[in-house]
Amino acid sequence: MTETDREAPAGIIADIPLALSFDWRWKLAIAFAGALVLLLVFGMAQPVLFGIGVWGANVPYVWGFDLVNYVWWIGIANGASLFAAILVIRRHDLRTSINRFAEGVALFAVICAGIFPIMHLGRPWLFYWTFPYPATFEVWPQFRSTLTWDFWAISTHVIVTTLLWYTGLIPDLATLRDRSRSLRSKTVFGLFALGWRGSVRHWAYHQTAYRIVAALVLPLILIMQSTVAFEFATTLVPAWHDTRKPLHFVVTGIASGLATVLFIAIMLRRGLSLERYIDDEDIELMAKLLLAASLVIAIIYLEEAFTSVLSGPLAQETLLARLFDQFAGAYWAAILLIVVAPQVLWFERARSSLLVCALASASVLVGVWLDRFSIVIGGMQGDYLPSVSGTYLPTFPEWALLGGTLGLFAGFLLLFVRFLPVISMFETRHAEHGDGS
């Protein structure tokens, strides 16, 4: 190759996956992630072998980390896809740098989330009974159940995100096919590039379809996140029985998705020295969005408190329980981390500091997890009959599931970084060519 094309736009991006080997930091990271995945295996084996009694759950606390983690992960997934989809539809410049890995984040997060609906079952090996297949016992799923809705939502989310992500990759895979020197990687990339030639016709259909699906993802995400909320809101549990739950879940979900994308963006920029592609403008913009999201959440929290106060004794009791009873810590910590902490992003200097942005996004992520905890666990403490009481204490197998899914997520991300272009190269060329359309 000549000098010119090494400087060629996207050359650097393409060279990452084509590099023969990665340095020790990547190896260390993937090793650590691998260790966490082993922890996940342990965490999944426990309930299967001995029963979900290994968790702290009981009656009335029938759910524990299983649901907390699920709601957290699915929120991240939905937030990230929603963000990516909006960028595509708005044809926003940010998409050039963000979309590819934002979609990746969504995909990996939804995979992590998808583990829990299966694992939380008393008999996980029978999860497929929620799928309507013609069994010899001729009993069908029960479609009025929000859990059934969620089954379809998750499956759809996984498939659509995967398709969207892959479609976006095809032209870049072609680039890799054509840049790669080793025949083996040429063949592999070539196979997945499906013989992309970048003809006018190719591009036309590709772009149309891509935009349409991005547009379809919007309602899908909104409905899906609402479905997750319905799993709580449609029950009689006083703390959950609330039509505003979907709003809460969507808003907090977006925040967690944003935070994750911002966090990963900073990691990639530092780790792969992609300053040229993920520039300060991008980071600053996302920081602003995160700040906005946290303000919206602040309003939501206030609004919930108000409506509960106005909604009669039972709602008031459950609110008081969430605020001051045994799980109050989670509630206040959530407010501190989601609402208060990000306020530093008002300051220009804070926004321009990668460290501060990273910390802010991390704090929002942890905060949203605590918010899930306070809703799921804290919600189950207030019941109709005072005689029903008890408490919930997470056990090690539950922590193992949380840590394990984090490891799984990191592992996917590292492999993605290693073998695929983390930034859409054709979009980059497009942008640098100036034809912003």
Add this chain to the structure above:
Amino acid sequence: MNKYDAYRTDFAALTGQQGPRLWRSLEELADTPEMRRFIEAEFPYINEARTDRRTFLRLMGASLAMAGLTACGDPTVAPLYSQPRGNWADALGQASTFASLLDLDGYGRGVLVETRNGRPVKIEGNPLHPASLGATDVFAQAELLSLYDPDRSQGAFYNGKDVDDRAAPRVLAEARAAFAPGGEGVRILTGPVTSPTLRALISAMQREYPAARAHEYSPIADDNSRAGAVLAFGRPVQAVHDFSRADVILTLGADPFGDMEGHVRHARDFADRRRAAHSGGMLPRLYAAESTPSLSGARADHRAVLRPAEIGFFARAVASRLGVVQDGPSDVHPMVETAAADLSRAGSNALVVVGREQPAALHALAYAINAALGASGTTSRYIEPLTAAETGHMASLAALAEDMAAGAVSQLLIIGGNPAYDAPADLDFADLIRRVPVSIHLGLYRDETAAAARWHLPRKHALESWGDGRAFEGTAGIRQPVATPLFDAFSDEEALALFLGADTHDGNDIVRTYWRDALGAADFEQSWTAILADGVVPNSAAPALDVSLQPDWDQQLPSEALPGLTVLFAPDPSVWDGRYANNGWLQELPRPLTKIVWDNAALIAPATAETLGLKTGDIASFNAGGRSLLAPIRLMPGHALETVTMPLGYGRRAAGRIGTGVGFNAYALRTSHAPWIATGVEVVRTGEAHALVTTQDHHGMEGRDIVRIVAPDQAVETPSTEPQPSFYPDYAYEGHAWGMTIDLDTCLGCNACVIACQAENNVPIVGRDEVARGREMHWLRIDRYHAGDVEDPDTYFQPVPCMHCEKAPCEVVCPVNATVHSSEGLNEMVYNRCIGTRTCSNNCPYKVRRFNWFDYSPPDPEPRNPDVSVRPRGVMEKCTYCVQRISAARIDAKLEGRRIGEELMTACQQACPTRAITFGDINDPASAVSRLKASPRNYALLGELDTRPRTTYLARVANPADPEGSG
């Protein structure tokens, strides 16, 4: 219809001769004219052409034949067994029911035992038995589990070493061979004996060996009432209370519905009278003066919390108002006036009951009051003592201990009982046993006494042995075995016969022989079979004695009050005196008032605890008379001040895998001269703490309409059974529509329903730790609420089964149709379809659903109801309204071409002593449940949620006397 039946019937008749008799079965077999009439009365449909009577005969013969059978697995699964002989019941795999008898401290409670293929699977009350009337208490239900207890003693042992099973007869024979002339030094120690056969054997012994002595001991036995009788009437008589005629009742430290002999019957009579009053009539009023909250106290309309010593003064005050005594203390308690006024108004329909803890003088006083009111003969009558120990059980044991200490005892046979554990601490009985040259212990377990005795012989369980016993009012009942002994063991009678070298030592022969003599040989077989079928000896109730007050009946009440606290000892509502310590059902049964499981605690008034700086869970050291005991505290609202109640029966050292080491042993503080009330006890807090596991942490109703209370003839406001407008269609339930009412006015919170449900539905035990995690599995729980001030709160009980809501919130959230509605309105739980999302439990406002967090299924040989699935790990379960009974009833009804009638009962309903639970078809306006649902007291729990529960409650009726005392 089928010509081979004749052959089978003959065979059945043949096989029938030996084994025990089927309850209400022999009538058919005998098939005499009067029996025919009986059958036509009992089974009207039997004459309809389509049913052939032979089917019955075959059935019955079958069950007879089966009774002689060893347990042989579950018939419903492969492989199929061809029994060598005509055991039709094996093929039938159907229930056969036998009448038998279970005793508690010697007093018999008639039961019906349902067996499958020679395995008892369920115990119910015997409707013909006066102490049961078809109901049971928790202990009778739990005997089933004890029968299958793997920790039961399975063979003889000598000095703690196993010996050949066949050694046992030899041991007893050798002991006899070594008898001194006249039986000098021969001693027999039994529990309270009401059994005519056993008493005949004992008196036979005393004829043959004049110097031999028989002793009776039970740590719970009521000696004071008998001593009181001696004071009052100059002779030891026994009082029998008749609550069916009592309009005003005053209990003095007594719990006639909880732990007094005959409690099941008392409760039933009381409830019946209240029910009668709801449809017009005088509503009986209950006054309770007590130190420890009791079931009766919780039900009382007026309750006075008094220190043990004050109860005597209270009684005297009442007595003086009634003119029974001249010098009565004044202003003891405001309740004195109202109670006295009410009692005198009720006159011969008044009743004063005294607890076994109270001194003899107080009993005498009560007898005098009852006499003065003219109540003797109506609400209470007097009979000859049913147990032998005239001098009282404690004295009897003390005498034995004296002889043993003096070395005057050479051969000691301990039949049943566990004196090494439950004898008063001052006797140091275990050590005395070790000093006896030949000591033989016959026991169900290798317990503390077995360890102390030289020889231990395995004892047959009541359900395995022949015997008899008398009810609290004297009616004799026969105990027939319903299962072949699981091990090579002896019944009390058999052991005694062997010990005395009687010519026969076969339980069947012994009992038959006694009763042949007692009933007279004329057509004995005929009447005997009838007796076995019914389980009771007709009109054998003890005759009322004509007693009159002694002139010097009025003794001063002991009023020495030492400094320090007073400790009250009480039988435990779950393990009684300790004999049920190894029974998992009872250990996991929440104690009615404290909801503690797998433990006991020293109960103490909050105020007193505060002054002592103690709180629930703190371990305190109790010191008295040089003995000391460490026990955890549990604050008990409504408990007397400066008083501690210690439940007996825990701290067992050799109870078995379940009971050993559970709780603290209150016997360590008990002395033979003050067995019930220990004064001058010093309490020191240790700083240690002990986690008491309970199933209910909050005790108030937090101002919600959960348990409703109404005045007599008043309706509940906003009954909340009226369906509210709904988007959902109204499903029409043609045919049957099952529903239930639970009458909170008659519910005493005794737990019988809970344990009956556990037995019927294979509900597993999960153990202390799992309960601590909030994972108890009871399908039916009893919520207990306190209202009012903590010094003397009102206490309410509310049994909570599945409500079978017509708009069930649990069903709609299940993704796999694992919980759905039946065409008869049952909320069904399909275990084999459940994948365990637990959302249903989440969405159940009553939280009655239980989840199998681990594999809780009981291992064999647990008693198991073959009609109910054993639930695997990871599935939800809950009350089914005993759907297996509904199905059985439906099938029987269809086979016999009739409608399902009131014979269909849920397990909880059948066990309930007060008939507080009513179940049936709400589509049938004539059914009992429909009539009750029409009551103005009927309301739905959390009805405002419009879940339309099929289970509704009848409000409790508060019936306080108004200040004017006009009743």
Add this chain to the structure above:
Amino acid sequence: MSRAYGILAEFDSADGVVAAIRAARAAGYTRLDAYSPFPLREAADLLEQRTLIVPVIAVTAGLVGAAIQYYAQYWMNAVDYPINVGGRPLHAWPAFLPAAFIVGILWASAASLIGMLALNRLPRLHHPLFDAPGFERASQDRFFLCIASDDPKFDRAETIRFLERMNAGRVQEVAA
């Protein structure tokens, strides 16, 4: 020599190739296609590339999918094994909608993406153009215009000359 697939001209700027396309259209060439490392809106316009078909596919598939899902739910819960679930209606349409909508989206997205591949005649791993030296840069930083040999106006020498006039870089014949 064998039959040619067409003549391929390489340009190093998007404007270059666009200009060439315009000229070729003017010159009356009809069977031509351009290749670029990123979408060229103008090129698409010049070649009158229509894509309306894609949304049509999406909408149809979505409606079909949603309909199937809804009917399946109705049939299973209200027709095949009707069960009284918590006293709710057998045909609980509000509860059947969310899943129907979601599955509709699933069908729509899948259809439009798979449809896109089909319309692009992909996968096609082997293509004459891949034999053309330098064509690998079509996916990186070069722009190509190809006039197919089945173009009525196609004349080997003439076409080559025409393209060279477009100050293209390398102009070459691609074998079929």
Add this chain to the structure above:
Amino acid sequence: MTQLFSRRTSRALRAALLILPVLIGAVAAGLYFYTRSDQAWNVGVAAPQPIPFRHDIHAGSLGLDCRYCHSSVETAASAGMPSAQTCMTCHSQVWSGVATLEPLRTSLALDAPLEWTSVHKLPDHAFFHHGIHVSKGVACETCHGRVDQMSETVKTETLSMGWCLECHRDPGPELSAPEAVFSMGDATQQAAGLPEDMLRLHDVLVDNLTDCSTCHR
């Protein structure tokens, strides 16, 4: 640039992508039919028995009534297995000496049950009651087939839940007149009257037959 893939590879990939869904469909269909097939449910498979008992001789040639051996079929959940004595009522005279009946004599002598292997085993969570089915006109043959022609006892139906539901959803066509319940073959065929007549005759209440608790408790 050179071709990475040959024309054939290209075509192969396309073909593969087209065939894949077909393949998946085929596998699914295969599973669908296999799970409903006889061999999946051991239909027609005989089990090893302690005695080579032949229904075709006893019920067929000799014409013994089903209830002679399965005596509780009209009253109980289980149809019941004959006691050794029942067998001995005849076999003390006929074939009294033959070796194949040795287990029978042993059983009687040792008072030990004779262990047959059930071929009609239902899962533990399914509760079935022979008495009610028989009394409502479900003929033995309807579920057990022409037992009177079986030299070895085998299942003739899958006994799957779906199979049970077929009849529980619409019992009429499966019912026979009472007199024909214990007969086999033509007799039963003829006795099967009009479905609605049968439902009326046995007064079958259909609406609760598909309740879960009818079979699962």
